[in-house]
Amino acid sequence: MSYVQNTDEDRKEMLKAIGAADMEQLLDPIDPALRVQGELALGPGMSEAEVIALTRELAGKNRPASEAASFLGGGIYDRYIPAVVRYVLSRSEFYTSYTPYQAEVSQGTLQAIYEYQSLICRLTAMESANASMYDGATSLAEAMLMACNIKRRSRILVPEALSPAVRAVLESYAAGKGIVIEGIPFTESGTMDLARLEELLSVESAAVVCAQPNYLGLIEEAGEIARLARDGGALLVSYVDPVSLAVLTPPGEYEADIVVGEGQPLGNPQNFGGPLLGFMATRKAYMRKCPGRLISATVDVEGRRGYVMTLQTREQHIRREKATSNICTNEGLCALTAASYLTSLGESGFREVAMQSMVKSHTLYRMFSELPGCRLPFGENFFQEFVVTLPSPLDRFMEAAAARRLLPGIPLGDDFPALGAGALLVAVTEKRSRAELERYRDLVSEAGGET
């Protein structure tokens, strides 16, 4: 099954119209010696029923977090996705369309992305947002390049309490441009060591990255970090969780220069970590330095409101090697998803998602604080995620919990050895019920101490 519609009869007629004797004549530019001999070793094709059976079998070998009591986070969260969002996402008018190069027949995509940009501006309290990037990690990498370009400097200060995966992507991008990344350690309270930040800031620092909340779930003194960055002549790049912005100070209020983050929690499934949604917002003054597509409202020849891609002279297809980035295809459909998620929840629903996550995570924290042997090193200054060291050995506990369809969190020992081998990052979203929190507590309690 190749979805090809040409019949043998069609092919004959078409070859005749072309004036070619056979297919071979059309392949003439390719030296026969360079061609595949025989058939690819891929086996025969399959019917629809067979491919469904095959893929169902593969899906069946997985145990999805979405069907368990999942406390996994670290940037990707198990949130409820309203049916409206899934429905919009499944409409072929959106998912089978291309990048809106012909604006007159792409007003649906263009307006949806314009609304997405506007929503990101509101969430972050910034003046402009782009049409999306691949994911939070590459958004931060692009923000780093943008900051170095604006400041004509080549050092970036990033918190050590940053997702190790995000840090790794940042390192890959920095290497190409000769950018030096310096880590800012966290204190005993789990937040950025501001004294150390002040020491590290120099005339070469292009930007300070503030992860809010940071990877350990804690809320940073973002205003103070912004002030230090400014005093040091560096830009402030905020790496934020979008849902947290319902309840935390928006970066525009502490005068962040560039705001980026991972937009998966805005209605996108976990999808084993992809596709994700990178968002980016900045000041109006830096709009022309920003990477990626921008959609602008305008009018048509009859004066009707419409939308177009704009400031394309920043982009690779016009500017080539002088472009602000190489990005072309982005994550348009995930941005549409985020917009439809936010509008289907509305102001109060969105705030409730954030509040329920905060209340439930703090409830679990309190439950753990009453269990003997549970170590909670960093206090209650967190949004929806916290670090805990359980009384029983982590491997054994993870195993036992998995058998009971509960995913306790992300082990931190390998990436943050200072936190100890048993440290666990626990996320609680609005989707968790009190019964699941109690089940988690009881499991910890039953597993007991070191024996």
Place this chain on the structure above:
Amino acid sequence: MSTTIFEKGRSGRRGYRLPENDCPAEGLELPVQRTGPVGIPEIGEQEAVRHYMELASKNYHIEKGIYPLGSCTMKYNPVVNEEIARLEGFAGLHPAQREADVQGALELMYGLERSLSEICGMHSFTLQPAAGAHGELAGMMIARDYFRNRGEERDTVIVPDSAHGTNPASVVLCGFKPQTIVSDERGLVDLDDLAAHLSDRTAVLMLTLPNTLGLFERDIDRIVGMVHEAGGLIYMDGANMNALLGIVRPGEIGIDIMHVNLHKTFSTPHGGGGPGAGPVGVSENLADFLPVPRVICEDGRFALSYKSEKTIGRVHPYYGNFNVFVKAYAYIRTLGARGLREVSENAILNANYLMSLIQESYHVAFPGPCMHEFVASAANLKKHGVRTVDVAKRLLDYGLHAPTVYFPLIVDEALMIEPVETESKETLDHFAGVMNRIAAEAKEDPKLLHEAPRNTPVRRLDEATAARTPDICWLD
């Protein structure tokens, strides 16, 4: 004109209700900072659905008709693959789950990597890059670290003037200097110019194959020999791989690094501009440089391996756009070896057929058999005061989508046309008929073209004002 979602909001309306919070907030210390409104509109479910359906009705899309954008490979996106990718066993996985809980996902990724390696004749693939340009960047990083590892200082990358803009942009992002070489009168790499640019500073020749003119580089064997002789590597931009399935395996003809676009060749949808996926394949001597983690298989168990000293690191925070992999995997298994070959043969046939139908109305830049696409030019209509943009806009009036316009840059008034294999002969006949009719209109009544489009939700838009004073955020 559609009202924006912001104008439709009314405080107190809800589109979705959460379950009651069964955890009391009393007694907790909650670090709430933001108490003022965010400014998200409140809208009922029915109005939300109507809003998005109204927007949907203003979009052209593959399920509506032919989408002949050159180098974009807008082929049919099989609906069954959408259904498969939505299975909870795939969509509901968290990337930090234990390997034991994601064996099916790893097996699928392993299978896809092996299939792409077989199709492309490469030693191994990484699935991490989220798009074609991201794949180019990963490929450049691999080349950079390869030479660094060998202690060779090579800092330039040669890019033909017909290349996609992403090519030179990716080169620069990786710290290399791009050098442009010209195309010859055949529309192919000018061998003399290539020779003049090759040196011991050359790291890579970046080549789109077939090139953006829809031509296969007839001298590819010599090109490969020249670049390798100079100590450089060859990167193939595989955006046009739809022409070569089962016909040419790039690894076998000497390509060292390449990317493919799953959202082009392997039928996954474009989503109005993503998500895509741009897996990168390499030859054996470069395999150690691929990003980590790699999917490995030991005794029938699948695992993620981070063990690699030479790796370029990560280009994606997890494993890439997994949901896209599921669709591409299903597509490859559905087609099998013969189906894939059928794809390319029919893509080439359709392109040549369409070219033959319109070549009397439009100048074809480089005649002779093309591969999966060809570049026509509306330069012959200039004398009637008509330009390519006018032809494109007039096509919209006929309910058809326009080809890629003004690219590649080396063809005046370019119309880059890729009809893809899934379009039927009748559709191509209709499209060609309209193209020819528009060429006739250009002579007889050019006003029709200048004033086009008239039958679309909006007419030509004022891009100049948008660029001067961009309005990119709705203000109440």
